[in-house]
Amino acid sequence: MSVHSDKVLDCKGDACPMPIVKTKKAMDGLNSGEVLEVQATDKGAKSDMTAWANSSGHELVQSAEEDGVLKFWIKKS
Amino acid sequence: MSDAISVKELTKKIINGDSVFILDVRNTGDFDDWKIEGENVEVINQPYFDLLEGIDPVMDKLPKDQPIYVVCAKGGSSEFVADQINEEGYENVYSIEGGMKAWSEHLEPVKIGEVAGGSIYQFVRIGKGCLSYFIESNGEAAMVDVNRMIEQYEDFLNEKDAKITHVFDTHLHADHISGGKKLAEQKNAAYYLPPKDAEEVQFEYEKVRDGDEYKIGETTIKALYSPGHTIGSTSYIVDDKYLLTGDILFIDSIGRPDLAGKAADWVADLRETLYQRYKELTDDLIVLPAHYMTIKEMNDDGSVSAKLGVLYKENHGLNISDEDEFRKTVSENLPPQPNSYQEIRETNMGKVSPEEEEQREMEIGPNRCAVR
Structure with missing residues (x-):
């Protein structure tokens, strides 16, 4: 299923900590309530993105894995 | 720039009973599940994503008088954080090469x-x-x-x-x-x-x-x-x-x-x-x-x-x-x-x-x- 996203961030091929660094930066450019879709291939992103969203107060709306690509939809608080 | 330490060198120090201070920057769930342990090992946890813009969240917990070893899952984030700590004036900061992945395999x-x-x-x-x-x-x-x-x-x-x-x-x-x-x-x-x-x-x-x-x-x-x-x-x-x-x-x-x-x-x-x-x-x-x-x-x-x-x-x-x-x-x-x-x-x-x-x-x- 697909979730509406206002912006897509490509972090495929990036190793930790870059997916979070880039996501954080991209979130700064969004308005409250907008959704960022992050695509990553680093397996560690799975638990880190969840933990980061929790600690930063943003909402991880959904996550999925398609053909080895991890996708996260994060709603800005 | 911070320095690096191999898991082999770290193992020697832990077996020797040296006093070792570790900052583990993985997310807290992973840390609670499994971490580096040793007789004289002190280990604290602060996820790297809390330290991207500076080390304030851990500043008062870092020792000034002994080496600080930073570890993450694979060695990327620990290097990033070790550099941040180093920039704050700490001389003795090491990123553990290969992170917990290497630690698990040594x-x-x-x-x-x-x-x-x-x-x-x-x-x-x-x-x-x-x-x-x-x-x-x-x-x-x-x-x-x-x-x-x-x-x-x-x-x-x-x-x-x-x-x-x-x-x-x-x-x-x-x-x-x-x-x-x-x-x-x-x-x-x-x-x-x-x-x-x-x-x-x-x-x-x-x-x-x-x-x-x-x-x-x-x-x-x-x-x-x-x-x-x-x-x-x-x-x-x-x-x-x-x-x-x-x-x-x-x-x-x-x-x-x-x-x-x-x-x-x-x-x-x-x-x-x-x-x-x-x-x-x-x-x-x-x-x-x-x-x-x-x-x-x-x-x-x-x-x-x-x-x-x-x-x-x-x-x-x-x-x-x-x-x-x-x-x-x-x-x-x-x-x-x-x-x-x-x-x-x-x-x-x-x-x-x-x-x-x-x-x-x-x-x-x-x-x-x-x-x-």
């Missing part, structure tokens, strides 16, 4: 003692608590409970200039992926498994039976059937001096009978092995298990071993006289099962062949093969 060889015509070594996989063995006599060698990272054993073998003839597993492992079959193939050695654990195994292997004896140079290795952790679990007695117990008996705990889904069936076997079969052996045997759970079980030289007679006095699991209480201890309120233990068993049977990266992920975390 094998440290420790000499245990002499055997006829040679010696016996224990490989301590400090990040996971797995122990494997190398027995060498007159240029021939056997290995027991080999882990997946066979390159590290090969480097050691090249140094020792010994020819491997036998590779044994004490049982079908559920907490780590065996390197036994692969090493045996590469070295043209025979790979031995207890047949009762190997009914579903998809490859050729040699069957180990109770009482079988193997000559390695001048040394004799004798198989002793000792079920309970698994139905096939077999111990190996080397030169009537060392008892390799596999996952049946540890230094401060005993094996759990539930990892193949048969706790109730195997409790009686475990009881018989620990309270009868092993009891008939001499107290002077040096017990060499396939695991340890905490650093407290480690001796000052980094080895994990103790005399059987001492364990019969001090190990709680060997001193539960009431059979019903024993059954409850080993089958109720057990700790969580090892991560991915079903997939690991299937890999060890040759039913599935995951990529190396996937095998690594499957093994992440503590071993949890014991009950206390």
Whole structure:
């Protein structure tokens, strides 16, 4: 299923900590309530993105894995 | 720029008992599940994503007068954070190379003692608590409970200039992926498994039976059937001096009978092995298990071993006289099962062949093969 996203961030091929660094930066450019879709291939992103969203107060709306690509939809608080 | 330290160097410091301060920057869930431990190790956790814009959240917890070692999952974020700390004026900051992944895989060889015509070594996989063995006599060698990272054993073998003839597993492992079959193939050695654990195994292997004896140079290795952790679990007695117990008996705990889904069936076997079969052996045997759970079980030289007679006095699991209480201890309120233990068993049977990266992920975390 697909979730509406206002912006897509490509972090495929990036190793930790870059997916979070880039996501954080991209979130700064969004308005409250907008959704960022992050695509990553680093397996560690799975638990880190969840933990980061929790600690930063943003909402991880959904996550999925398609053909080895991890996708996260994060709603800005 | 911060410096880097290898897991080998870090292992030496921890075994030496040096005071070591570690900042673990993985997310808190992963940290709580599994972390670096040691007698004089202090470890704190602050996820790297809290430290991207500065180290304020941990500033007052960092020591000024000793080195700071930073670790993450694979070594990328720790380098990033170590640089941040360094920029704040801390001189002695090191990123642990390869992170917890490398920590999980490092094998440290420790000499245990002499055997006829040679010696016996224990490989301590400090990040996971797995122990494997190398027995060498007159240029021939056997290995027991080999882990997946066979390159590290090969480097050691090249140094020792010994020819491997036998590779044994004490049982079908559920907490780590065996390197036994692969090493045996590469070295043209025979790979031995207890047949009762190997009914579903998809490859050729040699069957180990109770009482079988193997000559390695001048040394004799004798198989002793000792079920309970698994139905096939077999111990190996080397030169009537060392008892390799596999996952049946540890230094401060005993094996759990539930990892193949048969706790109730195997409790009686475990009881018989620990309270009868092993009891008939001499107290002077040096017990060499396939695991340890905490650093407290480690001796000052980094080895994990103790005399059987001492364990019969001090190990709680060997001193539960009431059979019903024993059954409850080993089958109720057990700790969580090892991560991915079903997939690991299937890999060890040759039913599935995951990529190396996937095998690594499957093994992440503590071993949890014991009950206390």
